Amino acid sequence: xxxxxxxxxxxxxxxxxxxxxxxxxxxxxxxxxxxxxxxxxxxxxxxxxxxxxxxxxxxxxxxxxxxxxxxxxxxxxxxxxxxxxxxxxxxxxxxxxxxxxxxxxxxxxxxxxxxxxxxxxxxxxxxxxxxxxxxxxxxxxxxxxxxxxxxxxxxxxxxxxxxxxxxxxxxxxxxxxxxxxxxxxxxxxxxxxxxxxxxxxxxxxxxxxxxxxxxxxxxxxxxxxxxxxxxxxxxxxxxxxxxxxxxxxxxxxxxxxxxxxxxxxxxxxxxxxxxxxxxxxxxxxxxxxxxxxxxxxxxxxxxxxxxxx
Amino acid sequence: xxxxxxxxxxxxxxxxxxxxxxxxxxxxxxxxxxxxxxxxxxxxxxxxxxxxxxxxxxxxxxxxxxxxxxxxxxxxxxxxxxxxxxxxxxxxxxxxxxxxxxxxxxxxxxxxxxxxxxxxxxxxxxxxxxxxxxxxxxxxxxxxxxxxxxxxxxxxxxxxxxxxxxxxxxxxxxxxxxxxxxxxxxxxxxxxxxxxxxxxxxxxxxxxxxxxxxxxxxxxxxxxxxxxxxxxxxxxxxxxxxxxxxxxxxxxxxxxxxxxxxxxxxxxxxxxxxxxxxxxxxxxxxxxxxxxxxxxxxxxxxxxxxxxxxxxxxxxxxxxxxxxxxxxxxxxxxxxxxxxxxxxxxxxxxxxxxxxxxxxxxxxxxxxxxxxxxxxxxxxxxxxxxxxxxxxxxxxxxxxx
Numbered sequence: 066x067x068x069x070x071x072x073x074x075x076x077x078x079x080x081x082x083x084x085x086x087x088x089x090x091x092x093x094x095x096x097x098x099x100x101x102x103x104x105x106x107x108x109x110x111x112x113x114x115x116x117x118x119x120x121x122x123x124x125x126x127x128x129x130x131x132x133x134x135x136x137x138x139x140x141x142x143x144x145x146x147x148x149x150x151x152x153x154x155x156x157x158x159x160x161x162x163x164x165x166x167x168x169x170x171x172x173x174x175x176x177x178x179x180x181x182x183x184x185x186x187x188x189x190x191x192x193x194x195x196x197x198x199x200x201x202x203x204x205x206x207x208x209x210x211x212x213x214x215x216x217x218x219x220x221x222x223x224x225x226x227x228x229x230x231x232x233x234x235x236x237x238x239x240x241x242x243x244x245x246x247x248x249x250x251x252x253x254x255x256x257x258x259x260x261x262x263x264x265x266x267x268x269x270x271x272x273x274x275x276x277x278x279x280x281x282x283x284x285x286x287x288x289x290x291x292x293x294x295x296x297x298x299x300x301x302x303x304x305x306x307x308x309x310x311x312x313x314x315x316x317x318x319x320x321x322x323x324x325x326x327x328x329x330x331x332x333x334x335x336x337x338x339x340x341x342x343x344x345x346x347x348x349x350x351x352x353x354x355x356x357x358x359x360x361x362x363x364x365x366x367x368x369x370x371x372x373x374x
Numbered sequence: 375x376x377x378x379x380x381x382x383x384x385x386x387x388x389x390x391x392x393x394x395x396x397x398x399x400x401x402x403x404x405x406x407x408x409x410x411x412x413x414x415x416x417x418x419x420x421x422x423x424x425x426x427x428x429x430x431x432x433x434x435x436x437x438x439x440x441x442x443x444x445x446x447x448x449x450x451x452x453x454x455x456x457x458x459x460x461x462x463x464x465x466x467x468x469x470x471x472x473x474x475x476x477x478x479x480x481x482x483x484x485x486x487x488x489x490x491x492x493x494x495x496x497x498x499x500x501x502x503x504x505x506x507x508x509x510x511x512x513x514x515x516x517x518x519x520x521x522x523x524x525x526x527x528x529x530x531x532x533x534x535x536x537x538x539x540x541x542x543x544x545x546x547x548x549x550x551x552x553x554x555x556x557x558x559x560x561x562x563x564x565x566x567x568x569x570x571x572x573x574x575x576x577x578x579x580x581x582x583x584x585x586x587x588x589x590x591x592x593x594x595x596x597x598x599x600x601x602x603x604x605x606x607x608x609x610x611x612x613x614x615x616x617x618x619x620x621x622x623x624x625x626x627x628x629x630x631x632x633x634x635x636x637x638x639x640x641x642x643x644x645x646x647x648x649x650x651x652x653x654x655x656x657x658x659x660x661x662x663x664x665x666x667x668x669x670x671x672x673x674x675x676x677x678x679x680x681x682x683x684x685x686x687x688x689x690x691x692x693x694x695x696x697x698x699x700x701x702x703x704x705x706x707x708x709x710x711x712x713x714x715x716x717x718x719x720x721x722x723x724x725x726x727x728x729x730x731x732x733x734x735x736x737x738x739x740x741x742x743x744x745x746x747x748x749x750x751x752x753x754x755x756x757x758x759x760x761x762x763x764x765x766x767x768x769x770x771x772x773x774x775x
């Protein structure tokens with residue numbers, strides 16, 4: 066029983082992060098019908114921005130609220146800028162081209178970032194994995210069982226990171242469904258040519274969508290780095306793929322779907338590894354994806370739209 | 375808008391060029407043959423053809439296990455510089471062509487093919503990871519080019535054929551050493567195992583450790599596994615926690631072990647961890663913080679060794695690259711030394727001649743122990759047990775074969 070509780074805590078912690086990264090995929094897909102494969106790598110760059118900021122503040126920046134806020138602000142702002150540049154120079158010139166072209170550029174950007182960051186020149190961090198500084202001072206909030214072998218442990222950062230993720234998601238939900246910009250975004254998503262005819266500045270809306278998605282990725286990346294402590298240039302490929310799966314399970318293009326998909330994936334993986342074997346982790350995760358797609362081709366929350374001919 | 379496109383392309387081209395530079399073969403040291411990349415055929419180790427003997431090296435210079443490749447690289451480089459400063463071998467200078475395999479077996483196999491067919495090297499050094507060496511050994515054996523792996527401990531590597539050698543001990547020995555130490559010195563009864571099921575090295579160590587430990591009266595409480603590159607090990611650690619072990623044997627690589635240690639502490643597992651030479655990297659302490667204090671691992675050498683030969687190596691290494699050399703640097707150095715001695719002794723520069731010369735290596739004074747190759751082309755030498763505390767290692771004991 067206590068083991069189940071511990072798995073639940075761990076699974077939710079992993080799942081919220083998948084969910085946050087998945088939100089970026091879903092937003093961009095929702096608006097542009099483009100799977101932005103560079104999303105995970107933007108996340109990785111965000112993590113390194115946070116890493117450098119933490120070091121500039123002094124390695125023991127832990128505990129100070131302002132320090133943490135500044136780290137998040139720098140990483141998310143930096144990534145927003147990067148998202149803008151990527152969209153402006155890699156995707157916008159190809160917008161009227163077949164969709165496959167933009168997908169290929171996305172993969173190109175992804176590889177450029179993940180392998181470029183393995184170089185060891187100038188500001189680039191080099192290939193070796195690094196330990197992310199503990200920017201939130203870890204403290205046990207809750208334990209069950211004897212102190213030598215506590216059966217269940219809950220850490221402060223697990224709660225903080227969950228709250229932060231939920232806050233970011235709620236903010237996004239508000240933005241999409243309750244603001245003028247959100248309405249413009251949904252209009253562009255519906256049909257960007259008609260939206261343009263209605264006087265919506267499509268390019269600006271798409272740019273902003275990319276910037277918000279990238280900022281979310283940076284936020285998620287920092288939570289991931291706080292959780293698993295190790296950062297490396299290749300982390301984006303792995304987390305990005307998982308988040309992509311989460312987005313598809315939830316129904317890509319659907320915001321609540323991405324959240325549910327992320328949480329489900331995190332929990333499924335945790336239980337598979339905890340009760341069966343780690344070898345099965347990816348097989349079960351992708352099997353789950355196939356199962357969902359077989360039963361509900363649009364994903365759990367998605368609608369199957371009839372192709373207009 | 376149009377104006378930006380050429381600029382962007384130019385930027386990318388520049389970037390690509392920068393990438394090229396790093397992964398392109400770079401003959402090391404002062405002995406780099408002039409205009410190397412342009413005429414690989416001329417600079418190759420063809421006897422009498424040129425005044426350079428070209429060796430090949432494959433290592434993980436990028437990727438998750440980059441410190442392995444870089445340490446080995448430095449060790450080999452140091453040995454070659456010394457040999458060249460002393461006048462070279464057979465009146466010729468030595469050079470080495472290095473390819474990066476990014477820690478992937480398939481890249482390693484490709485790199486070794488390139489070294490053999492394109493660069494025509496006389497001998498190949500590498501890899502550290504056994505999975506990569508296995509991929510390389512196949513090709514080297516087929517082409518009849520001798521290969522010396524500095525630090526691949528999986529027995530299957532030298533089983534690939536009579537052209538494949540190693541200057542380190544093999545896994546069964548390392549698993550045996552740890553099992554014996556855990557049972558006799560630490561007097562442990564219950565140990566859990568956490569293995570990397572993607573690595574031949576980790577599986578090899580696990581097999582021997584669990585067999586020996588059980589034979590000696592101990593009990594394995596749980597065997598859980600992870601895959602290289604995972605960063606969340608909480609599920610497995612939670613499962614291990616339930617079996618209440620006195621220690622956990624984690625025969626993995628430093629990059630995973632560092633995170634495992636942290637997460638084990640976080641999940642409330644305070645028992646010591648135990649491991650093998652895959653732990654040996656300065657990065658381990660950065661990744662683990664103080665989570666590994668009180669843990670043990672078996673290794674090839676200890677920098678505490680007062681032997682003047684070892685201390686001279688450490689001083690030279692520090693002067694050249696900064697930092698204390700880890701075991702992989704020491705073994706890289708030894709592998710190059712053995713190779714150089716064999717080339718010197720061989721009657722010509724053909725594969726079989728060099729192979730015969732390597733096979734005769736006996737009582738060779740390496741910095742990571744005295745090397746005598748047995749009939750299976752494995753080095754027979756002792757292992758050391760190191761204890762971790764305060765971000766550094768201290769020598770505990772040495773175990774003979």
